[in-house]
Amino acid sequence: MPPAVPPQAPPHTGAVSGVLELLAFLRDPGFAGRRFAELGDVFETVLAGQPQVFVRGAGPVAELMTQAAALEGWWPPSVSELLGRNSLANRNGEAHMARRRAVGRLFSAQALKGYAPGIARICDKVASGIAAAPQPLALAEWMRPFAFEVIAEVVLGLSPAGRQGLYEDFEIWTSGLFSLPIAYPTSRLARAKAARRRLISRIHGLLPCLSVLVGACDEAGLPLQDADLADQLLLLLFAGYETTASSLTLLVLLLLQHPSTIPWLQQEVDAVPWPPSGAGLEQLETLPRLNAVIKEVLRLVPPVGGFFRRAIAPVQLGPYTIAAGRVIQVDISATQRDGQVFTEPEAFRPERQLEGPAPGAAYIPFGLAPRVCLGRPLAELELRLLTVRLLQTLRFSLQPDQDLSLDMIPTPRPRSGVLVRAAAKQSAP
Numbered sequence: 471m472p473p474a475v476p477p478q479a480p481p482h483t484g485a486v487s488g489v490l491e492l493l494a495f496l497r498d499p500g501f502a503g504r505r506f507a508e509l510g511d512v513f514e515t516v517l518a519g520q521p522q523v524f525v526r527g528a529g530p531v532a533e534l535m536t537q538a539a540a541l542e543g544w545w546p547p548s549v550s551e552l553l554g555r556n557s558l559a560n561r562n563g564e565a566h567m568a569r570r571r572a573v574g575r576l577f578s579a580q581a582l583k584g585y586a587p588g589i590a591r592i593c594d595k596v597a598s599g600i601a602a603a604p605q606p607l608a609l610a611e612w613m614r615p616f617a618f619e620v621i622a623e624v625v626l627g628l629s630p631a632g633r634q635g636l637y638e639d640f641e642i643w644t645s646g647l648f649s650l651p652i653a654y655p656t657s658r659l660a661r662a663k664a665a666r667r668r669l670i671s672r673i674h675g676l677l678p679c680l681s682v683l684v685g686a687c688d689e690a691g692l693p694l695q696d697a698d699l700a701d702q703l704l705l706l707l708f709a710g711y712e713t714t715a716s717s718l719t720l721l722v723l724l725l726l727q728h729p730s731t732i733p734w735l736q737q738e739v740d741a742v743p744w745p746p747s748g749a750g751l752e753q754l755e756t757l758p759r760l761n762a763v764i765k766e767v768l769r770l771v772p773p774v775g776g777f778f779r780r781a782i783a784p785v786q787l788g789p790y791t792i793a794a795g796r797v798i799q800v801d802i803s804a805t806q807r808d809g810q811v812f813t814e815p816e817a818f819r820p821e822r823q824l825e826g827p828a829p830g831a832a833y834i835p836f837g838l839a840p841r842v843c844l845g846r847p848l849a850e851l852e853l854r855l856l857t858v859r860l861l862q863t864l865r866f867s868l869q870p871d872q873d874l875s876l877d878m879i880p881t882p883r884p885r886s887g888v889l890v891r892a893a894a895k896q897s898a899p
């Protein structure tokens with residue numbers, strides 16, 4: 471019998487307490503990239519006392535996902551607490567899958583058809599609001615309320631009175647996610663925890679009006695307690711606006727930074743009947759240039775930069791054994807910039823997306839089974855509809871001398887908010 475090979479741990483950064491590592495992780499967009507370059511596609515470090523294995527690349531991520539049975543969902547304790555212990559994001563096994571089945575009903579093809587007219591109406595409101603607003607304006611400030619209104623009003627059916635107050639507390643709650651896990655009274659985390667308490671109490675008051683979510687759970691044979699429903703609602707409101715708003719802002723920015731893509735896309739977009747319905751709506755899903763632009767934005771600057779799992783049994787990645795109990799962070803951003811899969815991976819080149827799908831786990835902006843994004847169809851519909859309407863009705867120019875560097879957490883946001891001038895087109899369809 472050949473001698474047993476001892477398990478080999480991944481290369482380590484040498485961090486011990488991980489305090490400086492956490493600060494660098496939260497503040498430095500190049501944090502993981504530099505360590506991957508030095509240590510390879512799988513390395514281990516410590517973030518504030520928590521050992522974590524980082525993984526990037528189509529090969530290692532695919533290998534990891536073939537071992538899904540040895541993995542469970544995990545979030546940093548402060549994030550987990552803000553999401554709430556009932557949240558499906560914090561559940562595993564059948565408790566997770568049952569909630570996915572229930573919440574997933576809100577994003578069926580049939581449900582999406584029903585949402586489209588409402589989303590188109592909000593697109594019109596945003597486009598005319600931008601045209602009439604004092605110029606220049608920060609685009610991000612229009613995209614965030616847009617995405618919030620879609621999920622709160624169109625999907626969940628909250629009335630303007632019901633939505634009032636939620637948005638402000640959401641902004642506070644969101645900015646505490648992935649902040650430093652220190653809860654002194656004025657810290658972001660402490661303010662986010664207080665915002666969560668207010669949000670949950672407000673959501674409890676709204677539950678009698680939330681027939682959509684309650685109905686979806688009942689239909690799925692999963693009548694949930696109020697505390698459970700409130701946590702699912704909080705997750706949906708968060709997941710439903712932060713990510714989409716980030717992508718919308720970056721989409722317009724990337725187009726403006728690559729002006730030759732605008733006439734190329736414009737040609738296709740101008741032919742879309744507005745508001746699209748029936749066959750026109752289905753046609754949106756097949757427009758090659760529009761979809762290539764959206765896919766390329768989600769590749770280059772994915773709104774969710776990575777996701778976590780915890781090994782509940784040893785996991786093998788190439789030569790390395792990840793011990794049970796270790797937290798693993800799959801780096802979506804680094805994986806989608808894999809130079810072995812994408813030529814000029816740092817470049818915004820929508821045409822590359824016309825060459826066919828990237829292999830395996832090379833392109834994973836919406837994550838992977840069994841926790842793949844539930845709201846993907848809604849996010850894609852919003853991205854398509856708002857892009858079409860903005861390009862049909864407005865002409866944008868980017869203001870010079872602004873700070874377009876990105877705050878990465880919780881989702882990528884250009885620090886200036888993307889200052890633009892926007893003028894209404896005379897000949898909009």
Ligand code: HEM
Nearest residue numbers: 559709710713714717774777835836837841843844845849
């Ligand atoms: C461009 C927009 C979006 C992107 C890139 C995105 C990305 C992701 C990713 C990467 C995950 C997996 C996280 C993990 O594995 O732990 C995820 C999960 C999730 N997303 Fe999205 N998302 C987007 C929009 C939305 C929207 C609009 C909604 C719904 C309103 C939504 C609802 C969810 C939910 C409920 C989960 C948890 C799934 C689970 O744990 O089983 N997302 N999303």
